[in-house]
Amino acid sequence: MKTTNVMVAVLLLAASFTACKKDQPEMAKPTIDGLEIGIGNNKLAHPGNDLHIEAMITAAGNIKDVVLEIHPESGTGWEVNNTYTEGFAGLKNAEFHKHIDVPTDAPVGDYHGHLKVTDESGQITETEFELKVVADPTLPKASNFEIGLNAAGNDLHVEATIDAPNKIAEVVLEVHGTSWEQEVSYKDVAMVGQITYNLHKHVNVAAAPKGHYHLHLKIIDQSGKENEFEEHFDKL
Known part of the structure:
Protein backbone atom coordinates (compact mmCIF):
# COMPACT_ATOMS: atom_id res chain seq x y z
CA MET A 1 0.00 0.00 0.00
CA LYS A 2 2.80 2.37 0.92
CA THR A 3 4.62 1.54 -2.33
CA THR A 4 1.47 2.32 -4.32
CA ASN A 5 1.06 5.67 -2.57
CA VAL A 6 4.70 6.62 -3.27
CA MET A 7 4.32 5.75 -6.97
CA VAL A 8 1.13 7.80 -7.24
CA ALA A 9 2.86 10.76 -5.58
CA VAL A 10 5.82 10.51 -7.98
CA LEU A 11 3.51 10.37 -10.99
CA LEU A 12 1.52 13.36 -9.76
CA LEU A 13 4.74 15.33 -9.19
CA ALA A 14 6.04 14.47 -12.67
CA ALA A 15 2.73 15.47 -14.25
CA SER A 16 2.76 18.74 -12.33
CA PHE A 17 6.35 19.48 -13.43
CA THR A 18 5.47 18.72 -17.08
CA ALA A 19 2.43 20.99 -16.89
CA CYS A 20 4.54 23.80 -15.42
CA LYS A 21 7.07 23.45 -18.24
CA LYS A 22 4.29 23.63 -20.82
CA ASP A 23 2.91 26.77 -19.14
CA GLN A 24 6.25 28.55 -19.49
CA PRO A 25 6.44 30.46 -22.79
CA GLU A 26 9.36 29.57 -25.04
CA MET A 27 12.06 32.22 -25.37
CA ALA A 28 11.88 33.93 -28.75
CA LYS A 29 14.82 33.29 -31.07
CA PRO A 30 17.16 36.19 -31.89
CA VAL A 134 34.65 44.53 -57.96
CA ALA A 135 37.77 46.52 -58.87
CA ASP A 136 37.05 50.21 -59.46
CA PRO A 137 40.09 52.51 -59.68
CA THR A 138 37.85 55.59 -59.97
CA LEU A 139 36.46 55.27 -56.42
CA PRO A 140 37.33 58.17 -54.08
CA LYS A 141 39.96 57.23 -51.50
CA ALA A 142 41.31 58.52 -48.19
CA SER A 143 44.93 58.04 -47.17
CA ASN A 144 46.85 59.17 -44.07
CA PHE A 145 43.52 59.09 -42.21
CA GLU A 146 44.15 60.20 -38.62
CA ILE A 147 41.94 61.28 -35.73
CA GLY A 148 42.67 62.56 -32.25
CA LEU A 149 40.64 63.69 -29.25
CA ASN A 150 41.95 66.62 -27.23
CA ALA A 151 42.66 66.36 -23.48
CA ALA A 152 39.40 68.08 -22.58
CA GLY A 153 37.46 65.47 -24.56
CA ASN A 154 35.38 68.00 -26.48
CA ASP A 155 37.20 68.39 -29.80
CA LEU A 156 37.89 65.61 -32.30
CA HIS A 157 40.63 66.38 -34.82
CA VAL A 158 40.21 64.69 -38.23
CA GLU A 159 42.79 64.67 -40.99
CA ALA A 160 43.11 62.79 -44.30
CA THR A 161 44.30 63.14 -47.87
CA ILE A 162 41.40 62.67 -50.28
CA ASP A 163 41.83 61.51 -53.87
CA ALA A 164 38.75 61.53 -56.10
CA PRO A 165 39.31 60.98 -59.86
CA ASN A 166 35.71 62.07 -60.51
CA LYS A 167 36.12 65.17 -58.31
CA ILE A 168 34.85 65.72 -54.78
CA ALA A 169 31.18 66.59 -54.29
CA GLU A 170 30.80 66.20 -50.53
CA VAL A 171 32.50 64.83 -47.40
CA VAL A 172 30.51 63.50 -44.45
CA LEU A 173 31.85 62.77 -40.95
CA GLU A 174 29.71 60.58 -38.70
CA VAL A 175 30.53 59.91 -35.05
CA HIS A 176 28.52 57.22 -33.28
CA GLY A 177 28.67 55.23 -30.06
CA THR A 178 26.24 53.17 -28.00
CA SER A 179 24.00 56.09 -27.03
CA TRP A 180 25.20 59.14 -28.99
CA GLU A 181 25.81 60.07 -32.61
CA GLN A 182 26.43 63.13 -34.73
CA GLU A 183 26.81 63.71 -38.46
CA VAL A 184 28.43 66.70 -40.13
CA SER A 185 28.46 67.36 -43.89
CA TYR A 186 31.05 69.51 -45.68
CA LYS A 187 30.82 71.16 -49.12
CA ASP A 188 33.59 73.70 -48.76
CA VAL A 189 34.30 75.83 -51.82
CA ALA A 190 37.98 74.91 -51.55
CA MET A 191 37.08 71.20 -51.56
CA VAL A 192 34.23 70.73 -54.06
CA GLY A 193 35.44 69.98 -57.59
CA GLN A 194 38.96 69.05 -56.49
CA ILE A 195 40.67 65.78 -57.44
CA THR A 196 43.01 65.92 -54.42
CA TYR A 197 42.33 67.66 -51.13
CA ASN A 198 43.93 67.69 -47.67
CA LEU A 199 41.02 67.39 -45.26
CA HIS A 200 41.47 69.01 -41.84
CA LYS A 201 38.38 69.32 -39.64
CA HIS A 202 37.39 69.57 -35.98
CA VAL A 203 34.18 67.96 -34.74
CA ASN A 204 32.59 69.11 -31.47
CA VAL A 205 31.98 66.03 -29.32
CA ALA A 206 31.52 67.81 -25.97
CA ALA A 207 28.00 66.38 -25.60
CA ALA A 208 29.14 62.79 -26.13
CA PRO A 209 29.22 60.70 -22.91
CA LYS A 210 32.24 58.60 -22.01
CA GLY A 211 32.65 55.46 -24.10
CA HIS A 212 33.96 53.88 -27.28
CA TYR A 213 33.18 55.63 -30.59
CA HIS A 214 33.46 55.05 -34.32
CA LEU A 215 34.21 57.81 -36.80
CA HIS A 216 33.15 57.25 -40.41
CA LEU A 217 34.61 59.37 -43.18
CA LYS A 218 32.40 59.20 -46.27
CA ILE A 219 33.55 60.71 -49.56
CA ILE A 220 31.01 61.34 -52.34
CA ASP A 221 32.26 62.26 -55.79
CA GLN A 222 30.51 64.19 -58.57
CA SER A 223 29.57 61.00 -60.42
CA GLY A 224 27.62 59.83 -57.34
CA LYS A 225 30.14 57.19 -56.25
CA GLU A 226 30.82 56.88 -52.53
CA ASN A 227 33.50 55.37 -50.37
CA GLU A 228 33.67 55.14 -46.59
CA PHE A 229 36.54 54.77 -44.11
CA GLU A 230 36.51 54.15 -40.37
CA GLU A 231 38.58 54.96 -37.28
CA HIS A 232 37.93 54.50 -33.54
CA PHE A 233 38.51 56.52 -30.38
CA ASP A 234 37.68 56.36 -26.67
CA LYS A 235 36.33 59.20 -24.59
CA LEU A 236 37.52 58.66 -21.02
Whole structure:
Protein backbone atom coordinates (compact mmCIF):
# COMPACT_ATOMS: atom_id res chain seq x y z
CA MET A 1 0.00 0.00 0.00
CA LYS A 2 2.80 2.37 0.92
CA THR A 3 4.62 1.54 -2.33
CA THR A 4 1.47 2.32 -4.32
CA ASN A 5 1.06 5.67 -2.57
CA VAL A 6 4.70 6.62 -3.27
CA MET A 7 4.32 5.75 -6.97
CA VAL A 8 1.13 7.80 -7.24
CA ALA A 9 2.86 10.76 -5.58
CA VAL A 10 5.82 10.51 -7.98
CA LEU A 11 3.51 10.37 -10.99
CA LEU A 12 1.52 13.36 -9.76
CA LEU A 13 4.74 15.33 -9.19
CA ALA A 14 6.04 14.47 -12.67
CA ALA A 15 2.73 15.47 -14.25
CA SER A 16 2.76 18.74 -12.33
CA PHE A 17 6.35 19.48 -13.43
CA THR A 18 5.47 18.72 -17.08
CA ALA A 19 2.43 20.99 -16.89
CA CYS A 20 4.54 23.80 -15.42
CA LYS A 21 7.07 23.45 -18.24
CA LYS A 22 4.29 23.63 -20.82
CA ASP A 23 2.91 26.77 -19.14
CA GLN A 24 6.25 28.55 -19.49
CA PRO A 25 6.44 30.46 -22.79
CA GLU A 26 9.36 29.57 -25.04
CA MET A 27 12.06 32.22 -25.37
CA ALA A 28 11.88 33.93 -28.75
CA LYS A 29 14.82 33.29 -31.07
CA PRO A 30 17.16 36.19 -31.89
CA THR A 31 16.26 38.37 -34.86
CA ILE A 32 18.40 40.18 -37.44
CA ASP A 33 16.72 43.14 -39.13
CA GLY A 34 17.69 45.82 -41.64
CA LEU A 35 20.79 44.03 -42.92
CA GLU A 36 22.84 46.38 -45.10
CA ILE A 37 25.83 45.15 -47.09
CA GLY A 38 28.02 47.78 -48.74
CA ILE A 39 27.33 51.49 -49.14
CA GLY A 40 23.62 52.02 -49.69
CA ASN A 41 23.18 48.23 -49.53
CA ASN A 42 24.79 47.90 -52.98
CA LYS A 43 26.31 44.53 -51.97
CA LEU A 44 29.65 45.53 -53.49
CA ALA A 45 33.14 45.36 -52.03
CA HIS A 46 36.36 46.73 -53.51
CA PRO A 47 39.92 45.46 -53.02
CA GLY A 48 41.90 47.75 -50.73
CA ASN A 49 38.78 49.33 -49.20
CA ASP A 50 36.40 48.79 -46.27
CA LEU A 51 33.20 46.77 -46.56
CA HIS A 52 30.33 48.33 -44.60
CA ILE A 53 27.99 45.85 -42.86
CA GLU A 54 25.12 46.94 -40.64
CA ALA A 55 22.11 45.28 -38.97
CA MET A 56 19.92 45.52 -35.87
CA ILE A 57 20.03 42.51 -33.53
CA THR A 58 17.40 41.61 -30.93
CA ALA A 59 17.70 38.67 -28.52
CA ALA A 60 15.16 38.17 -25.73
CA GLY A 61 17.53 35.59 -24.25
CA ASN A 62 20.53 37.98 -24.40
CA ILE A 63 23.22 37.85 -27.07
CA LYS A 64 26.06 35.40 -26.56
CA ASP A 65 28.02 36.21 -29.72
CA VAL A 66 27.75 37.33 -33.33
CA VAL A 67 29.61 35.55 -36.14
CA LEU A 68 30.34 36.98 -39.59
CA GLU A 69 31.52 34.70 -42.38
CA ILE A 70 32.35 35.55 -46.01
CA HIS A 71 33.70 33.09 -48.57
CA PRO A 72 33.95 32.76 -52.37
CA GLU A 73 30.98 31.21 -54.17
CA SER A 74 33.45 28.76 -55.68
CA GLY A 75 37.16 28.03 -55.56
CA THR A 76 39.55 29.97 -53.34
CA GLY A 77 39.71 33.66 -52.52
CA TRP A 78 39.18 36.18 -49.77
CA GLU A 79 37.59 34.78 -46.60
CA VAL A 80 36.31 36.24 -43.33
CA ASN A 81 35.46 34.32 -40.14
CA ASN A 82 35.03 36.74 -37.23
CA THR A 83 33.35 36.19 -33.87
CA TYR A 84 32.23 39.28 -31.94
CA THR A 85 31.42 39.39 -28.22
CA GLU A 86 32.60 42.83 -27.07
CA GLY A 87 29.73 45.30 -27.28
CA PHE A 88 27.23 42.46 -27.86
CA ALA A 89 27.44 39.76 -25.13
CA GLY A 90 24.71 40.10 -22.52
CA LEU A 91 22.65 42.65 -24.47
CA LYS A 92 19.09 42.21 -25.69
CA ASN A 93 19.39 44.84 -28.42
CA ALA A 94 22.50 45.87 -30.34
CA GLU A 95 23.48 47.56 -33.58
CA PHE A 96 25.94 45.52 -35.61
CA HIS A 97 27.98 48.10 -37.54
CA LYS A 98 31.36 46.95 -38.81
CA HIS A 99 33.79 47.93 -41.52
CA ILE A 100 35.68 44.90 -42.77
CA ASP A 101 39.05 45.37 -44.49
CA VAL A 102 39.08 43.96 -48.01
CA PRO A 103 42.69 43.04 -48.92
CA THR A 104 44.23 44.72 -51.94
CA ASP A 105 44.84 41.26 -53.44
CA ALA A 106 41.27 40.00 -52.87
CA PRO A 107 40.20 38.21 -56.09
CA VAL A 108 37.24 39.84 -57.81
CA GLY A 109 34.11 37.75 -58.23
CA ASP A 110 31.03 36.45 -56.42
CA TYR A 111 31.05 35.82 -52.69
CA HIS A 112 28.58 34.47 -50.14
CA GLY A 113 28.13 35.68 -46.57
CA HIS A 114 26.51 34.60 -43.30
CA LEU A 115 25.63 36.69 -40.24
CA LYS A 116 24.80 34.47 -37.26
CA VAL A 117 23.58 35.40 -33.78
CA THR A 118 23.57 32.99 -30.83
CA ASP A 119 21.75 33.79 -27.58
CA GLU A 120 22.68 32.63 -24.06
CA SER A 121 20.24 29.72 -24.27
CA GLY A 122 21.95 28.42 -27.40
CA GLN A 123 19.30 29.48 -29.92
CA ILE A 124 20.74 30.54 -33.27
CA THR A 125 19.44 32.82 -36.01
CA GLU A 126 21.36 33.09 -39.27
CA THR A 127 20.86 35.21 -42.36
CA GLU A 128 22.75 34.90 -45.64
CA PHE A 129 23.72 37.45 -48.26
CA GLU A 130 25.37 37.73 -51.65
CA LEU A 131 28.38 39.97 -52.27
CA LYS A 132 30.38 40.89 -55.33
CA VAL A 133 34.02 42.04 -55.17
CA VAL A 134 34.65 44.53 -57.96
CA ALA A 135 37.77 46.52 -58.87
CA ASP A 136 37.05 50.21 -59.46
CA PRO A 137 40.09 52.51 -59.68
CA THR A 138 37.85 55.59 -59.97
CA LEU A 139 36.46 55.27 -56.42
CA PRO A 140 37.33 58.17 -54.08
CA LYS A 141 39.96 57.23 -51.50
CA ALA A 142 41.31 58.52 -48.19
CA SER A 143 44.93 58.04 -47.17
CA ASN A 144 46.85 59.17 -44.07
CA PHE A 145 43.52 59.09 -42.21
CA GLU A 146 44.15 60.20 -38.62
CA ILE A 147 41.94 61.28 -35.73
CA GLY A 148 42.67 62.56 -32.25
CA LEU A 149 40.64 63.69 -29.25
CA ASN A 150 41.95 66.62 -27.23
CA ALA A 151 42.66 66.36 -23.48
CA ALA A 152 39.40 68.08 -22.58
CA GLY A 153 37.46 65.47 -24.56
CA ASN A 154 35.38 68.00 -26.48
CA ASP A 155 37.20 68.39 -29.80
CA LEU A 156 37.89 65.61 -32.30
CA HIS A 157 40.63 66.38 -34.82
CA VAL A 158 40.21 64.69 -38.23
CA GLU A 159 42.79 64.67 -40.99
CA ALA A 160 43.11 62.79 -44.30
CA THR A 161 44.30 63.14 -47.87
CA ILE A 162 41.40 62.67 -50.28
CA ASP A 163 41.83 61.51 -53.87
CA ALA A 164 38.75 61.53 -56.10
CA PRO A 165 39.31 60.98 -59.86
CA ASN A 166 35.71 62.07 -60.51
CA LYS A 167 36.12 65.17 -58.31
CA ILE A 168 34.85 65.72 -54.78
CA ALA A 169 31.18 66.59 -54.29
CA GLU A 170 30.80 66.20 -50.53
CA VAL A 171 32.50 64.83 -47.40
CA VAL A 172 30.51 63.50 -44.45
CA LEU A 173 31.85 62.77 -40.95
CA GLU A 174 29.71 60.58 -38.70
CA VAL A 175 30.53 59.91 -35.05
CA HIS A 176 28.52 57.22 -33.28
CA GLY A 177 28.67 55.23 -30.06
CA THR A 178 26.24 53.17 -28.00
CA SER A 179 24.00 56.09 -27.03
CA TRP A 180 25.20 59.14 -28.99
CA GLU A 181 25.81 60.07 -32.61
CA GLN A 182 26.43 63.13 -34.73
CA GLU A 183 26.81 63.71 -38.46
CA VAL A 184 28.43 66.70 -40.13
CA SER A 185 28.46 67.36 -43.89
CA TYR A 186 31.05 69.51 -45.68
CA LYS A 187 30.82 71.16 -49.12
CA ASP A 188 33.59 73.70 -48.76
CA VAL A 189 34.30 75.83 -51.82
CA ALA A 190 37.98 74.91 -51.55
CA MET A 191 37.08 71.20 -51.56
CA VAL A 192 34.23 70.73 -54.06
CA GLY A 193 35.44 69.98 -57.59
CA GLN A 194 38.96 69.05 -56.49
CA ILE A 195 40.67 65.78 -57.44
CA THR A 196 43.01 65.92 -54.42
CA TYR A 197 42.33 67.66 -51.13
CA ASN A 198 43.93 67.69 -47.67
CA LEU A 199 41.02 67.39 -45.26
CA HIS A 200 41.47 69.01 -41.84
CA LYS A 201 38.38 69.32 -39.64
CA HIS A 202 37.39 69.57 -35.98
CA VAL A 203 34.18 67.96 -34.74
CA ASN A 204 32.59 69.11 -31.47
CA VAL A 205 31.98 66.03 -29.32
CA ALA A 206 31.52 67.81 -25.97
CA ALA A 207 28.00 66.38 -25.60
CA ALA A 208 29.14 62.79 -26.13
CA PRO A 209 29.22 60.70 -22.91
CA LYS A 210 32.24 58.60 -22.01
CA GLY A 211 32.65 55.46 -24.10
CA HIS A 212 33.96 53.88 -27.28
CA TYR A 213 33.18 55.63 -30.59
CA HIS A 214 33.46 55.05 -34.32
CA LEU A 215 34.21 57.81 -36.80
CA HIS A 216 33.15 57.25 -40.41
CA LEU A 217 34.61 59.37 -43.18
CA LYS A 218 32.40 59.20 -46.27
CA ILE A 219 33.55 60.71 -49.56
CA ILE A 220 31.01 61.34 -52.34
CA ASP A 221 32.26 62.26 -55.79
CA GLN A 222 30.51 64.19 -58.57
CA SER A 223 29.57 61.00 -60.42
CA GLY A 224 27.62 59.83 -57.34
CA LYS A 225 30.14 57.19 -56.25
CA GLU A 226 30.82 56.88 -52.53
CA ASN A 227 33.50 55.37 -50.37
CA GLU A 228 33.67 55.14 -46.59
CA PHE A 229 36.54 54.77 -44.11
CA GLU A 230 36.51 54.15 -40.37
CA GLU A 231 38.58 54.96 -37.28
CA HIS A 232 37.93 54.50 -33.54
CA PHE A 233 38.51 56.52 -30.38
CA ASP A 234 37.68 56.36 -26.67
CA LYS A 235 36.33 59.20 -24.59
CA LEU A 236 37.52 58.66 -21.02
